[in-house]
Amino acid sequence: MQKKYKLSGNLTGDILNPRGFPQATLVLCPWQRRALLGFIALLLLWALLNWRQELLLINLALTVFYLLAMLHRLFLIGLSLRYSPEMKFSAEQLARPPNGKEWPSYMVILPMYKEGAVLPELIDSLSKLDYPKDKLDIRLLIEEDDEETRSVADQLNLKAPFQQVIIPKSEPRTKPKACNIGIEWGEADYLVIYDAEDKPEADQLKKAVWAFAESPEEVACVQCKLSYYNPDWNFLTRCFMAEYANWFGLCLPGLDLLQAPIPLGGTSNHFKLPILRQVGAWDEYNVTEDCDLGLRLFVAGWRTRIVDSTTWEQACHVLPYWIAQRSRWVKGYIQTYLVQTRDFFGMHRKLGLWNSFQFHLFVGGNFFSQLINPLYWILTLGWLIFKPDFVSQFFPLPIFIMGSICLFVGNFIFAYTAGIACVRRGVGRLAYYAALMPFYWILMSFGAWKGFLQLITKPHHWEKTKHFANPESVFEHLEAKE
């Protein structure tokens, strides 16, 4: 009888920590709710007393935030351009296991829901993994009510190392819950999670094994780079590619160099399985469980490294689906931020001053800037067109200088680095899309606001990203929907 680990359900009876660590069961804990209400009351009161002064100070705070976020991003990108920190391995190294004897056992989990269309391609790409088959345990995590995927999987007549794991229908209906159930039993040295549309590089598992072997004991996770195999489908996929290239090619390696907390990407996270179970695996209530897990590992003293191996994903190219995906990410980032800051002082104590600063800027700043950007765009546009005199009273010289730096330098840096990242990622042909990134940012803010509003109305709703076997099937799908 195999040992079973309890990675789902409410074990403690504590609504905020159902499995012994803070989870996103509630959006706000009691003190956060009180603090938020107090802050709103303070803003209202202050507005009644002196709204001009209030707006001036809010503007000052936001401008300083923008400036710090810009400098931090610039610093990270400068570091990763200078040092190129990803772990790289040669073909000779990968020809043999690091211990010289045998390759360790690997569990591969593939959570999926209504992915029948892409399943054959997925099986095909996983069959090409260059890893001893007897050391692999590939689990297709299929929801109980997902007849579509199950029937395709049955037709494929899968043999070992593939196996179907049926996830019983229960709340919350999220990917992390399926993952947790999927790894409750069975043993392996390492685990990796892939999405249904992923195409990992064939030698990725071997690279990850080598990365763990060459890293100190405290490294519990290895993040591979994510990229898109369909960047040329349309404007959205091109910009999405540039954004991913920037994130995985410049920002995360910069965090890696600083040994800062790394918010994991949704797939291609390789873990030491015992440690993953020890920290409680994924938070089933969090819709960006990957980001949360990355931070939780860091707080628990474990580290994450970035490896130079790519998993090719499908960039969402249909605007409504893209917005839905983005809204989930932003909602999840807010959830993660709120969950991690529940023990406000404890978190700062554990992370230290510099890492806390980076956490606030990189995780908090990420969603916050997407939410407030439209406000400043409208303000700037209004100022440019109508040049109203009253605006100048909220921009005294120091704020004006900082604001100008953010406007003229900051925006350029964020766009320009997307171009640099494209070249570095080997998709230089997309570099000139960097100039169009501001239009993409507008879409990002749409998604962010949708996610923010959904956090209030449907905090645990999982906006499923639709994947397509080929571009034509998109239109078939849309027609069928109509």
Next chain:
Amino acid sequence: MPAKVKLFFSRRQMLEAAFWLLVALLLYLFMLSADSLAMRRHLAIAEALLSGQLWGRQALVGSLEYAPLPSLLLLVFAAPLQLLNLSASKLLCALAQAYCLNRMFKLQRLFGKSWQTPLPLLLIALLLFCWKDPFLFGTADPGWISAAVYAGFFYHMCLWQHDQELRHLVAGALFLGLLCLCGASAILLAALSYVIALAEIRKKLGEPEKFAGLPTVLGMPLLYCFALLFIWNWLIMNDPLFLLRDFWLRAGSMNLALFKQGAMSQLLFFYLLGLLVLLIAAQFSDQSMGTRLLQAAFLLLPLCFMACRALQVHPAGVATLSGMALLLLFLVFSYSNFNTRISENLAWCAALALMFCGFCVFPNLTKPFQDPEPASVPAELLCQYIDRFWPDSRIMLYGLPLASTYPDRPEKRFLARLDFHEQMLHEQAKDEQMHLLIPPNNGELYPKKHPVLADIHRRGRDWLLLEKQYPGGWQLWRCVTAPSGESKLDHLR
């Protein structure tokens, strides 16, 4: 696991930075002469910006002669250095010069032999003392900022040729963008350098896939900074092309006879010889990127200088950029490896000829690149005259050179603008007594064919009364539009 990146500099880097700061301090202390005319004008812009004067904002963006970067840097330096009683202009130039030296020594250390290390210093001594400092090495000139930016660009492009690291290209691109904020000549140099650098990159990489995206990476800052100039003009001057209008007006009255002057042809010959040296080095040495980039400078800068002289505009940065390019030429030349013995001998002969030429040309020219100081009426004289009859009147000045000649932070006696709006001045003259100072129409302080200032100088206006004419053609006009209801002629209107 790689060692955690240190957030602070290593001990060695700290020592190196301290050494270069010391060099900058020494340069500051031994800066031979006073601020150049251009530097004084930039300082006036920075001061006007600090005191919130409109003309300061206009001058920051509205002139290609006095580019935004030096004014912005002076603005940053001016306030803190005033407290320490240090000269912002000299310190800025000293830092820029130290940076140039640092880049040169680094290039020398990377590519040259150890015995060649003192070469940059010897070259500077040669230019400074034997050639009588034609490139303003001993002067606090804003051109040093352009020179430092160009040195940074050149350094990173040479490094890129060495190891093809993307970061060098990015750094080079950022410097190229900054060069766009250093004046008209620097913009042209940046544009030509971009084309040459791209051609070199393409040649070096060979495969089109590797080249993909690099034009964007290298060109995006350049285009952005160029676009910024027009955006700022649109925002502040309400006319995106304002900064070009002065040049455009001057183009109609170019003084082409200047090209026939002996000094000009000597200068041109000198740079053509330099170009020849570079052509040989580019063809037969391993430093094709550096030498080809310098070709752009040697071709463009003398032409820009002559065009500026013909247009009677300030050749922003041309002197220092020319000096920097000359230093870099000898430097690159010293560590180049030539393919054949013949080409090496040929190149050395040409380089020696160039040096000899320098001895012939420059000691005979007195500061060939320096702007002549235009004559003006002393501010006290103007005020004394006005105070006799119109003690409350203010004198309106148009144009950047005039505004910086009569700096007045509280704007009690002088009021300056870069743009002339007749209606606006008219309205102002109704509210307060105004005078208008019009310099001679000789093309020095405004274009000879300026539609308004030249016309006023020649014919005046109905509402202007010529109160006094000073030697040299300076005119002081009084606005005679009396405030509404106060004119004795009101009943006749």
